[in-house]
Amino acid sequence: MILLTGATGFIGERVLQKLSENNLSVRCLVRKPVNFGKQGVSHIIGDVLDYDSLARATEGINTVYYFIHMMGKQDEQERFDVLDRRAITNMVKACKVNGVKRIIHLTGMSNPEEKLSHHLASRKEVEEIIKNSGIDYTIFRASVIIGREGAAFELLDTAVRKFPVIPVMDWQNTKVQPVYIGDVIRYLVECLDKQETINKCYDIGCPDVFTYKELMQEYAKELGLKRIFVPVPGSWRRLSAYVLGKLAPVDANVAYWLIESLHNNMLAEPNDLDRIFGFEPLSFNESIRKIKEGGQCYMP
Numbered sequence: 001m002i003l004l005t006g007a008t009g010f011i012g013e014r015v016l017q018k019l020s021e022n023n024l025s026v027r028c029l030v031r032k033p034v035n036f037g038k039q040g041v042s043h044i045i046g047d048v049l050d051y052d053s054l055a056r057a058t059e060g061i062n063t064v065y066y067f068i069h070m071m072g073k074q075d076e077q078e079r080f081d082v083l084d085r086r087a088i089t090n091m092v093k094a095c096k097v098n099g100v101k102r103i104i105h106l107t108g109m110s111n112p113e114e115k116l117s118h119h120l121a122s123r124k125e126v127e128e129i130i131k132n133s134g135i136d137y138t139i140f141r142a143s144v145i146i147g148r149e150g151a152a153f154e155l156l157d158t159a160v161r162k163f164p165v166i167p168v169m170d171w172q173n174t175k176v177q178p179v180y181i182g183d184v185i186r187y188l189v190e191c192l193d194k195q196e197t198i199n200k201c202y203d204i205g206c207p208d209v210f211t212y213k214e215l216m217q218e219y220a221k222e223l224g225l226k227r228i229f230v231p232v233p234g235s236w237r238r239l240s241a242y243v244l245g246k247l248a249p250v251d252a253n254v255a256y257w258l259i260e261s262l263h264n265n266m267l268a269e270p271n272d273l274d275r276i277f278g279f280e281p282l283s284f285n286e287s288i289r290k291i292k293e294g295g296q297c298y299m300p
């Protein structure tokens with residue numbers, strides 16, 4: 001049986017849909033009762049910050065999908081890294097006690113040569129804890145995931161749709177390689193049967209590399225919107241997060257930490273995923289068209 005964490009989130013919800021379509025038995029760890037209404041899907045109430053609940057949730061589990069981050073916590077904002085560390089340490093301990101065979105995880109892409117933002121440094125730490133746990137793992141790393149309800153994509157969408165004149169700050173030339181949500185879900189679900197992905201980490205990205213300014217320009221073009229970009233010195237993180245937090249369907253705290261991460265380049269290291277999975281990720285423009293059509297993995 002599979003234990004899915006983050007089943008109510010952007011990634012977990014879509015992975016659950018695929019796992020259920022594939023007739024796999026899934027137990028979802030949730031903080032509040034949810035009726036998923038799917039054959040073979042059950043839920044267990046728990047919290048990754050509560051070890052005892054994880055010890056119960058991992059009983060009889062073969063594979064854990066770990067899709068948790070704590071950036072949205074409002075009471076201990078500066079300390080989401082502490083919470084994320086505690087959460088994954090709890091999970092690893094529970095997995096070991098109950099003999100879980102594998103952890104599958106999605107995290108943020110980062111360049112080991114750069115000083116990482118708080119968010120990416122914390123993501124890296126969680127990744128390292130999984131890798132050093134002694135439990136088999138498969139880890140995928142992504143940058144901006146192109147899909148409705150994805151926090152980074154919703155910020156991009158809001159900035160481009162709502163502002164005819166877009167201020168571009170000191171992150172405008174940072175490079176990024178986004179990836180389509182449908183491709184991310186395929187990697188996460190199809191890796192279950194691919195033994196060669198065990199104990200491997202993969203960067204996943206579309207074939208295109210953009211600066212953040214180019215990404216917004218390209219997105220505006222896809223939407224048929226004329227936009228003027230005005231360079232503004234500085235990073236204006238708090239103001240940007242405040243404004244976007246009001247306009248976008250994204251928590252302002254999450255927006256703040258994601259904006260801080262705009263200074264880190266997110267470029268995928270080459271890998272052999274095309275050979276292993278038998279498909280190539282969609283281009284950015286194809287991804288946007290899929291979203292516009294309400295294509296695969298779109299959820300309103």
Ligand SMILES: NC(=O)c1ccc[n+]([C@@H]2O[C@H](COP(=O)([O-])OP(=O)(O)OC[C@H]3O[C@@H](n4cnc5c(N)ncnc54)[C@H](OP(=O)(O)O)[C@@H]3O)[C@@H](O)[C@H]2O)c1
Nearest residue numbers: 006007008009010011031047048067068106107142145150
């Ligand atoms: N979105 C992206 O563009 C993106 C890009 C790269 C990597 N990733 C990675 O993908 C993973 C999943 O991100 P996401 O975008 O799906 O996040 P998300 O939409 O914010 O979902 C987070 C999930 O975590 C659950 N959760 C939070 N705190 C919890 C706790 N204490 N105990 C149990 N569950 C808890 C939430 O449940 P509740 O409903 O109870 O709050 C929710 O289901 C993360 O590791 C993230 O770094 C995402």
